[in-house]
Amino acid sequence: MNKILVANRAEIALRVMRTAKKMGIATVAVYSEADANMPFVQFADESYCIGPASSSLSYLLGDKIIEVAKQCGADAIHPGYGFLSENAAFSQACADAGITFIGPTAYSINTMGSKIAAKQAAKKYGVPMVPGTDKPIADIAEAQEIAKQTGFPLLIKASAGGGGKGMRVVNHESELEEQLLMAKSEALNSFKDDSVFIEKYVASPKHIEIQLLADTHGNCVYLFERECSIQRRHQKLIEEAPSSCLTEDIRKAMGESAVSVARSCDYHGAGTVEFLVDEELHFYFLEMNTRLQVEHCVSEMISGVDLVEQQILVARGEKLAFSQDDLKINGHAIELRICAEDPLNNFMPDTGSLDVYRRPVGEGIRIDDGYEEGMPIPIYYDPMIGKLVAWGQNRTEAIARLSNAIDHFRINGIETTLPFGKWAIQQEAFVKGQFDTGFIPKYYKPELLEEYSKDEIELAAAIGTMIYKEKTMAPKALPSLKSNWKLRSQLR
């Protein structure tokens, strides 16, 4: 493997290219017209524009990207996350074109892409499941029969859904028929597949996922868990490794179950198995993500393994160079996603430019980002600017380092999730590690962030005074007081 084309953009494109360069492999960027000045385009050895800003006319054009790979002599394609990363047809098209897809086969993607097929495959390997069905619900009579076993509330989920899409809670028998019809029609509209299944509703679960690595020789290891319960609208905001609630026994049981899920679909490469964990620490298989995930960094930091490097080695056909017993958890890592979203306004995507963008530095701090100061955040794509990750010897040290790094991150020109992160990691429930997927709805109110912007308000007032003095005093008296600072309100 001599040249890798990265079929993605921004932070993950950079992340993949860094490892490729480290391994002495040449890199190719493909980019949209909106991304011409992005750091990943500059960083690549070669870059090709593949179309206009809209993803469907650029980053989602599999055939065009394969054509570019052929033309420039790339022998592999890394899809990153999102876009084409879990597209079975694209994995197959790469294989058919003689290009190595750095990811799983179409078979693995298809099996795990259908939640019903995934449950059927995993069940054969004895993976724990939420009580319910692993067959499409044919009619209301069948739904009523299943409801007798699960009780209420129950969940109707779309087989082609995932990540929270196409889920409906049914609280009472009387709503079942209506909800079933709605769920089916919604699934048909969204996914062109109206198959749905039913599960008992697990109240206030924790979301814990297991990072896996599998080679093409039948070896598979787990790189421990990530605690991802701090989410909003199925969008993760904070992830950490390890989880503070697992015992060694449960960690091992979950790891081994995750390996079974991988075996059930003949998996190779990096992948993640998601579990729901209830209050008694019972865990249940949810779904498998057949890609490198945004939050992979925390697993890298506690395991010392470069997951992209391993993806590349596996794609080359090499055997994993380590076994489960070689892997140990070292310290603790916490990641905050820095998104161009306004936590004071329902986390709505915020538009604008990074007028000021200064990264903190410090021991144990890793920043994976995709933009530089002065750049606009395009509206066409995911609003994530980057990720701030802190590692410490233990959870307390990781929290302290993350907190300090948030304080020293300067972003002006756009609202971000930084103040939310600062607030979240100071909450008693977070510090104690006693939280579940209900953390944000239970504790978060925008008003609570006000004290986190206080410093900024004071700073703005001080700058305002300075500008006022500059304007009113004799100009010659204060030649050095010219300020480049602008008030936030003027920037918006």
Ligand code: MV4
């Ligand atoms: C559930 C559940 C409760 N019971 N399944 C949401 C995303 C998708 N991967 C599955 N999800 C859930 N499935 C049963 N049987 C609750 C959720 C859920 C959730 C899961 C993980 C993280 C955040 C969540 C927020 C709301 C609901």
